Amino acid sequence: MGEKTHAHPGAAGGVPAAGHPSDVRNVVLVGHSGSGKTTLVEALALTAGAVNRAGRVEDGATVSDHDEIERRRRRSVHLSLVPVAWDGRKVNLLDAPGYADFVGELRAGLRAADAALFVVSAAQAAESVAATTRAVWEECALVGMPRAIVVTHLDTARTSFEEMTRICAATFGGDDPDAVLPLYLPVLGPESADGHAPLTGLTGLLTQRILDYSSGERAELPPAPGQEAPLKEARDRLIEGIIAESEDESLMDRYLDGGGGSDIDIATLIADLERAVARGTFFPVLAAAPAAEGARQGIGTVELLELITRGFPTPLERTPPVVTTPSGEPEAAPVCDPEGPLLAEVVKTSSDPYAGRVSLVRVFSGTLRPDDTVHLCGHGLDAAGQAPRPCHEAEIRVTALSSPFGRQQHPVDRCVAGDLVCVARLGEAETGDTLSASGAPVLIEPWSTPDPLLPTAVRAHGKADEDKLSHGLARLVAEDPTLRLEQNPDTHQVVLWCLGEAHQEVALERLRSRYGVQVDAEPHRVALRETFGGRxxxxxxxxxSPAGTGxxxxxxxxxxxxxxxxxxxxxxxxxxxxxxxxxxxxxxxxxxxxxxxxxxxxxxxxxxxxxxxxxxxxxxxxxxxxxxxxxxxxxxxxxxxxxxxxxxxxxxxxxxxxxxxxxx
Ligand SMILES: Nc1nc2c(ncn2[C@@H]2O[C@H](COP(=O)(O)OP(=O)(O)OP(=O)(O)O)[C@@H](O)[C@H]2O)c(=O)[nH]1
Ligand SMILES: [Mg+2]
Structure with a gap:
């Protein structure tokens, strides 16, 4: 990850495929709303050759934000999967919405991924390290999920990568701020009249090479005379941080004896760095300018893809989810083996106007193929304390498998353990359901989702909508475990419980646009059961008061x-x-x-x-x-x-x- 290895690999339009779990990297991008996750995914897809041109969120032209609601709102509301190929690996980029009301989608993304990329904006320093982002960081820390930080918006005026790195180290580093250190430093061009110096490239601290984009192409140059000295302090700190995390204790002696690690070769340091990142004990900070104009658009994306493919863990290294029988008896932990018994989970459900219900599935063990008969077990969400949902268990036949890319679905012939795939018309499958080998049903312990606390009473707008309303609401709730439906027998209201106003608006908008149901929201009523009979x-x-004062x-x-x-x-x-x-x-x-x-x-x-x-x-x-x-x-x-x-x-x-x- 310290050296340039690719100019522009990948083939636009191709469907990346993985034959073995070691070829897969599942990464979820998390961060505050507006921090630049969708824009970064677009830039990564361009660098990997998955698209020929990076779309902009403002134009509603990105691969991730392909839904009509997302285009209108200019923000992500769903978890999107964008698979790209890099260095012979399949990188599944999961773009999660940053807005707090869509935390259900973020939780699904954390379940599907093996590592998290925290996207923080140098232009919104305070928001980027807000309590919600810190809470997600802590959540990842609890399960030992490897993490890296990428600082965006570096092309905008009055932003400082060094300052943002310090804030990240203080916020995410906890007791050990040396666990959060930059791998690259930005190179700035000459200052313009307004005092803004544009970002023109990066300097690799380990390789001490300049990755220069000022000519319009990514060029690797040696540092100019006089440029090494300013890098020395940051480089020494990084090397110390890597050695401190290294399992090879002789490295520290060599570092101390050899005058700053000059006799330790870069390959050893990079290998140690990659191991520390994969173990989740070292959190590198990278710089990117995904929305910069022209050739500078790709600044930092090659380095990021190298970190993902070489530093982030494979699905083989992930702690498997807890598994029980449908009756709750403990089962042996699954092994990420393509030849093992099938175990997969529906992490997201959506509706496609042509394909119908589409389930995004993470395969934990075995291999999923079209025409397979699998066992669907769907009462996991009861255990998570969600509203009671109908239990359903069935043997179903898998029809077609596809790899999503924005609106498009590309057919694939199999999905090995560790990979993600879309399955169309998977019976009554809902988000959180488990797929296991036919005749050997098991249930994956569900992930937790917050309780929806905002009630919205809904009513069909006209007679024609009455029949469609219950169907539409049932589909909405099956797709989104953070929605809860209540039929109040006292007030005779149909109440949809949501996480917040944006969540509520999106749910009602989806009812109208996707299921063609015109609904009116009415004030939520609470039944009066009993009151005082009299005075x-x-x-x-x-x-x-203090004791003794009486x-x-x-x-x-x-x-x-x-x-x-x-x-x-x-x-x-x-x-x-x-x-x-x-x-x-x-x-x-x-x-x-x-x-x-x-x-x-x-x-x-x-x-x-x-x-x-x-x-x-x-x-x-x-x-x-x-x-x-x-x-x-x-x-x-x-x-x-x-x-x-x-x-x-x-x-x-x-x-x-x-x-x-x-x-x-
Ligand atoms: N100048 C500049 N603008 C950026 C950069 N990254 C993102 N933006 C802009 O910031 C805005 C928000 O970017 P998004 O990519 O939608 O942010 P997000 O993190 O996906 O936001 P949510 O979907 O709400 O979570 C858009 O207008 C982008 O064009 C960057 O590096 N530099
Ligand atoms: Mg987004």
């Missing part, structure tokens, strides 16, 4: 049913929002969580099923009072007011109207 007093006390407080409340509660049998979401205060930790500690889908007797409806919304996010306010302490409203704790003054909450509390008096 009642309550009293209680607290003592949270200070305590007591409260007396009178509770009455408010007129609005009497008049209405259900609450709309807007009224329920006011109950947010009841989600306080103290309240939950006192009353415990609400059992899913149930509103236990003795509770007021808005306390057990009231979502509260802030800034587009909705959260459950789930307390189920076991017994209401006297003087406490489930909607909001009474505020302390001066002795003998009273405070009526009837204007704020939609249901109870307590008048509370605090006294010391």
């Amino acid at each position: 009642g007093p309550g009293a209680g006390g607290t003592s949270n 200070s305590s407080r007591s409260a007396r409340s009178r509770w009455s049913r408010c007129p609005r509660a009497a008049a209405s049998s259900s609450w709309t979401r807007s009224s329920a929002v006011r109950c947010r205060a009841s989600s306080s930790r103290r309240w939950r500690r006192a009353y415990g969580p609400r059992p899913p889908g149930a509103c236990p007797p003795g509770t007021r409806s808005s306390t057990c099923a009231s979502p509260s919304s802030t800034a587009g996010r909705t959260r459950w306010t789930p307390p189920t009072p076991r017994s209401r302490p006297p003087g406490r409203s489930p909607c909001a704790r009474p505020r302390r007011t001066p002795v003998s003054s009273s405070w009526s909450r009837s204007a704020r509390s939609p249901c109870w109207s307590p008048t509370t008096m605090w006294a010391r």
Whole structure:
């Protein structure tokens, strides 16, 4: 990865194929929305010769963002697979959306991949290392997934690769900032009148060669006199970092004795670096300018493809997923062997207007071929705590296999262990389902997905849409495990639970555009189960003062049913929002969580099923009072007011109207 090995390999339009797991690299690109993942995939595809021209996200012309919704929104909303060939390997690039609402797609990408490329933008330093990206980094660290960082937007003004590298080392390096070090440094051209020096190439720290793009072609040059000295500090640090991770302990002695590793040959260092990256103990930082104009567009892509093919692990090195029998008995871990029994998982489901339902499948063991009969086992998502889904198990025949490339599907004749493939019309297969050898059913433990918290009540727009609505919703939910469908028997509403507003908009848009269902969203209602029959007093006390001071407080409340509660049998979401205060930790500690889908007797409806919304996010306010302490409203704790003054909450509390008096 330190030296130039290819000028422009690959053949545009060809379908890369892998005959053995060692020929496959599965890489997911993750990072903040707008960090440049889709643009980078496009530039990598161009460098690998998979496309003749790199499309732009702004023009809706990229391979990854091929969906109509993605083109309109100019951002990824689905996980896309773009396979390219490099150095005799098949590189499966998985472009995951960075927007938080589509985290379900990101999780599927992490499941399908064996390594992650964190794309950070030098133009959005703060966003690029935001909490969400750090959380994904930690998630990868937990399973020991190898990672590398690529800094983009280096062609834009006022960006600094060195500064971004420092931020990444501090954010991702944890206790060992020397585990996150650059392999290349940018070379800048002469400053223009506005003070911006354009990126013209890279310097390989190990090889000490300049990869120059200023002539329009990638040329490898020796450093000019005087250029070596500024590189020395970064180079020494990198060599120390590699040696510290090396399994060969004699290297450190040679480094210390030999005056800075001058007697250690580059090939040894590169081999050690590749091993440390594959083990997930060293995280190289690379530089790229995928959206730069003209010949400079490819800056950093050759180096990135070399890192992926030579430094990232093969599927043979991946920890296999946990497998059980359909009844939950433990099974032996699968081995990534093309000759072994079939074990595969549906990581994504989509609908194609011509091919129908298309399942993206990751094969963990065995080889999948067209016309094979396989066992489909599909109740994994129940175990993940998702909404109950119908269990389904069936022996089905695989029809056609294809390799996706944007909108196109190229037929393939097999898919070996470690590779990814699309299967059309795979029975009732849903995202998360397991495919195993016929007659030997097993189930792969599902990956976890977050709970959808934003409810959207939907209604068919017209009579003609009523029949299509249930079909369309069922397909949506089968495709996306982060959506949940609820048929509320009390309010008679069909409620689609989503992760956020963007997720909700995309789901409704897809219902309209893909399944031809015109739907109207209506306010989400929460059933009112029980309310107070009449007036009642309550009293209680607290003592949270320092011991010995004798200070305590007591409260007396009178509770009455408010007129609005009497008049209405259900609450709309807007009224329920006011109950947010009841989600306080103290309240939950006192009353415990609400059992899913149930509103236990003795509770007021808005306390057990009231979502509260802030800034587009909705959260459950789930307390189920076991017994209401006297003087406490489930909607909001009474505020302390001066002795003998009273405070009526009837204007704020939609249901109870307590008048509370605090006294010391
Ligand atoms: N100047 C410059 N612009 C870039 C670069 N990389 C991406 N962009 C632009 O940044 C914008 C966002 O790029 P995308 O590739 O869509 O970013 P993304 O990470 O895929 O975003 P999501 O799909 O929302 O996760 C687009 O307008 C790109 O043209 C870069 O290296 N330099
Ligand atoms: Mg994208």
